[in-house]
Amino acid sequence: MSTPWILGLTGGIGSGKSAAAEHFTRLGVHLIDADHAARWVVEPGRPALARIAEHFGPHVLQPDGQLDRGALRQLIFQDEQQRRWLESLLHPLIGEEIRSYLARAESPYAILVSPLLIESGQHHMTQRVLVVDVPEHLQLQRTMARDQVSEEQIKAILSAQATREERLRQAHDVLHNDRDPAWLRCEVERLHHFYLTLRGGQP
The missing domain is CATH 3.40.50.300 (P-loop containing nucleotide triphosphate hydrolases)
Known part of the structure; x- marks a missing residue:
């Protein structure tokens, strides 16, 4: 095929x-949504989430250990440099996630x-x-x-x-x-x- x-x-x-x-x-x-891939890479237990909490502080985490997207969004939309830092961490990881999914597509x-x-x-x-x-x-x-x-x-x-x-x-x-x-x-x-x-x- x-x-x-x-x-x-x-x-x-x-x-x-x-x-x-x-x-x-x-x-x-077959389809992959980059937004979904972006969520997978910051799930609890994934290295990216630990790096984000270390960089921005524990207040970007919810009590259950999930990422608090609202808190993070506020920080990065106010500060161009922080947004760039986050993108440079996440974009390569999201890219890997996307590539591995697309490699399995069958349509x-x-x-x-x-x-x-x-x-x-x-x-x-x-x-x-x-x-x-x-x-x-x-x-x-x-x-x-x-x-x-x-x-x-x-x-x-x-x-x-x-x-x-x-x-x-x-x-x-x-x-x-x-x-x-x-x-x-x-x-x-x-x-x-x-x-x-x-x-x-x-x-």
Whole structure:
């Protein structure tokens, strides 16, 4: 059996990349979410968690020993240097986790879903990049409705992500997700049929 080629799937916060990813899995495509890999590498008992607690102090841990993501997020969004320190610790570990999962995939192509596909350099693990794209006002509207957070918080997250232009520059394919869920599913199916015709991610 031939090794699957890897599609990178990305999009800004509130773009609908998770909904798109979910539909790809319904079509039988193996997929790993970089956010899930990021959670696995900081589980209790893993070396990364001990390093984080040592660096930031015990207040970034919950009483049960799990990472307190909220406390850590506050620290790193206020301090660029701390964010870089954390990224340099976690990105290589997340990369290893992703690679080992993708190596076991059995569909004709496999997907790496990552909000930071471009910024983290994870797109180098892929042969093709699909960007789920929406105008910024829709990103804000959808994320505020979904997460019940302020516009300021969302804008802070947006500023830490690649700009829409940067993402689109790296894209081989763009899925414009500015309509309803049925449209999104049709677009995913159209892309899926196209991807099944590709070898190594190239036409």
